[in-house]
Amino acid sequence: xxxxxxxxxxxxxxxxxxxxxxxxxxxxxxxxxxxxxxxxxxxxxxxxxxxxxxxxxxxxxxxxxxxxxxxxxxxxxxxxxxxxxxxxxxxxxxxxxxxxxxxxxxxxxxx
Amino acid sequence: xxxxxxxxxxxxxxxxxxxxxxxxxxxxxxxxxxxxxxxxxxxxxxxxxxxxxxxxxxxxxxxxxxxxxxxxxxxxxxxxxxxxxxxxxxxxxxxxxxxxxxxxxxxxxxx
Numbered sequence: 001x002x003x004x005x006x007x008x009x010x011x012x013x014x015x016x017x018x019x020x021x022x023x024x025x026x027x028x029x030x031x032x033x034x035x036x037x038x039x040x041x042x043x044x045x046x047x048x049x050x051x052x053x054x055x056x057x058x059x060x061x062x063x064x065x066x067x068x069x070x071x072x073x074x075x076x077x078x079x080x081x082x083x084x085x086x087x088x089x090x091x092x093x094x095x096x097x098x099x100x101x102x103x104x105x106x107x108x109x110x111x
Numbered sequence: 112x113x114x115x116x117x118x119x120x121x122x123x124x125x126x127x128x129x130x131x132x133x134x135x136x137x138x139x140x141x142x143x144x145x146x147x148x149x150x151x152x153x154x155x156x157x158x159x160x161x162x163x164x165x166x167x168x169x170x171x172x173x174x175x176x177x178x179x180x181x182x183x184x185x186x187x188x189x190x191x192x193x194x195x196x197x198x199x200x201x202x203x204x205x206x207x208x209x210x211x212x213x214x215x216x217x218x219x220x221x222x
Binding site: 048 | 152155209213
């Protein structure tokens with residue numbers, strides 16, 4: 001069963017706007033990761049945030065983690081048409097435990 | 112570095128046929144895994160391996176078999192294909208920090 005659940009399932013915005021996607025999970029985690037998938041392609045790693053971190057930045061990406069609420073958010077600032085993709089959160093418990101993925105958010109950025 | 116290489120990219124099988132999906136990585140990662148992706152279901156873990164000679168089941172292992180005789184290769188075998196196994200299959204390897212690298216996927220149709 002899915003550990004993470006992304007919200008919303010689908011999001012459509014204009015180019016230049018910010019996009020925010022949320023992820024909720026059920027059990028304690030070691031770290032939380034976000035991945036992007038362009039249509040028909042493999043997933044690409046975006047960012048990893050550890051359970052003892054609250055916020056992380058990478059370029060136009062900002063990830064927050066609230067372990068008390070078991071939730072994370074991914075913010076993409078100044079979105080571009082090329083950001084159109086599905087975004088997945090994934091969590092693992094510790095060490096070599098498998099990464100469990102949510103169902104994803106489909107983001108459409110309209111030029 | 113080729114990363115994670117999956118073959119074939121497309122495959123059509125008849126019910127009852129068997130086949131092997133190949134996966135190879137050249138990053139010397141100990142951890143490898145197989146996921147299947149179905150519409151609206153996100154990625155579900157089939158099998159994973161934490162090193163040569165060690166494999167374990169994921170969320171949806173039935174009908175699939177794996178082995179890990181080398182660090183580089185992690186083939187997935189469909190023993191007797193069923194229409195329910197129509198899906199897109201992704202192989203991934205993982206760094207020691209937890210980041211996954213995905214192959215480009217195999218689109219499988221079982222008629």
